[in-house]
Amino acid sequence: MSWSCTWATKFRVAALAMLILGMTWQPMDAARLERDMVVVRVIVPAHERAEARLSPYGPGYEQELLAAFLDFTGREAAYRFMDDPNQALLALENGEADLAVGFSFALGQRRGPNNIDSPVQAGPVYATYTPAVIARGEEPDQEQGGNGWFTREPDAVACTDPALTESLSQGVGWENQFVQACQAMDLASALDGVEGEEFALAVVDEDGFRLWQPFYQELHVEAQGEEEVALRWFWRGDREILALQLDTFWADQEVQELAQELDERYFGFLPSEPNISELEHILATMTTEVDQYADVIAREAANNGMDPLLITAVIYRESRFRADARSHTGVRGLMQLTSSTASMLGVSDRLDPEQSIQGGSAYLRMIWDELEEFGLDPWERWCFTLAGYNQGPGNLRRAIRLAQNAGGEGKTWNELRQAYLRMNSGCRGREAVRFVDSVRYYYYILHGLVVLSRPEAQHLAALVQD
Incomplete structure (x- = not known):
């Protein structure tokens, strides 16, 4: 994400507002002023809700929000890790830290920085959970x-x-x-x-x-x-410059949009009601079916510069690894290619597993390359690519135009999701959304199996070897 103006400009505007409102700075010595301008002592959860090691989609929800703030202000962070929010708030009150990021309190509780004598301030609620x-x-x-x-x-x-x-x-x-x-x-x-x-x-x-x-x-x-439980940032109000920067940061509309985008990135693919039978089937399929195709998947992933686990997730979504899979729409094979797409890619037999994987992987790469002109974030670009794989490059470009005509830039999956749902062929649009979210979910699971060294991961070993 890019900011519409520099943090310094926004900070000057906020400082002017303070003068207009009659607010004044408290005097500081030179050493404290220098520290207050540059370094912020941050307490972060030792384990995020969307733990970074499990997610293939980025360093973590809170990490990305905090990185945006540091970029916004030009600051550096000195980190301290803990999981208990009560201890985090106590550390803030005792002056052991300046900012606590990603901690929660029940919205109705009489807890946290509600005491009028406390130096701790609570930022706005940017997410809730149950x-x-x-x-x-x-x-x-x-x-x-x-x-x-x-x-x-x-x-x-x-x-x-x-x-x-x-x-x-x-x-x-x-x-x-x-x-x-x-x-x-x-x-x-x-x-x-x-x-x-x-x-x-x-x-x-x-x-x-x-x-x-x-x-x-x-x-x-x-x-x-x-x-419901609310997620907020907490900080010391007596760090005047920091407090002003945080107030300015959270008042920025782009920050609100970033929080929504991160919520979608790290949690948006989760099914509302997980299907345990499907989860069992995924693990069983990784155990019984992947080995016979692993070499081909790894080769085509390398040829096309893609993650082999992503190709594996697409295959599972398309055919459940049944090489003879057929659909009433006319698509065939492991990667469910249409006859016209197969012909364009030089695939003579869509039911041949090797040809299907070769053609499907090349098709994903072709759509990815065609999106170069839009200047998309890599994660957004992969969501767009998957939507194009499911509904075709033509419908993908149509959805991008719809998002732009609705006042957006057409550069995020959130925008494209809404555009697909507004398309005249609503059923097909919903299918594109379901397809992308399903592949994201399966990709997340496969990545997690490898990271956690679960028994099924041994069957994915040939895919992820360096």
Whole structure:
């Protein structure tokens, strides 16, 4: 993303506004002034909701937001990592840090920097999520409804945020003494503990759990909290220059748009209700089918400068790795090529696995190359490429024009998604959106299997060798 004007210009405008409003700077010594202008001491979660090691889509939601702020101000960051938001706020109040990024508090709680004497200020809410109780085994009978599943306090509970547990406890009748005894830890450790039966339950961010659920299929959402949790940044108001910059940053419309784009990038592909049978099928397919095609996929990925796991995800979405797959629309083979596309690419037999992979990979690369003129961010460009693969380059360009005619630049997947949904052939437009989101989801899962060294990853080894 590019800023419409420099941070210095915006800072001068904000400073002028302070003078107009009669606000004044507090005197500072030279050393403090120099530090206040350059270095910001930042507390960040040790484990993000969209953990960077799992995601192939970027360094992480909070990392990208923070990088935008540092670019916006020309500052440098000195980092400190912790997961407990209470400890983060305490560190801010004690002057051990200047800014805490990506921490949450239930919107209705009387917690956080609400004390008039506290030097800590809360930024605007830029995202919300729902706390959830995670359990092992069979999912509860939904007809029971509500929180009636909890007839007694479990023996041991893991939680990623003590505030979430306290909020949920009111609905299930847990005592405060029990809540205080909950063991705080990062999300992966909490899920490991429930899977290994070290803990009966875990209280976590539901969206965060959805990102991990493909790798913990024995776990499920047992219950959801009734109170949303808000993500904000917190900072010390007595760091006057920093506070002014943060106020200016969050008031910028481009920052609001960036937050929406990042939410879409890191969470937008998640299904609202995960299909456990499908997740099981993905893992089984990686175990039984990929080996026979791995060399061809790796070769064509190298020939076309693409990630072999992405090609694998497209094949799974198109044919579930059935070489003889046929559709009523006339497409055929592993990568479901039309007869006209196959002819253009020199594919004589669409049902031949090697030819199908060769042709489908070349087609993806062709669409990618045709998008060069639009100057797209690489991640957005891949979403556009996948949409073009599904609906054809002609419909892709039509959707870009629709997005531009609606007042946008036609350069983000968010814009293109809405354009596809507005196209006259609405069903086909919705199919393009479903296709892109499905491939993103499968690609994310395959990447996670490799990163986490899950058993299925050994069958992907030939694809990801250096």
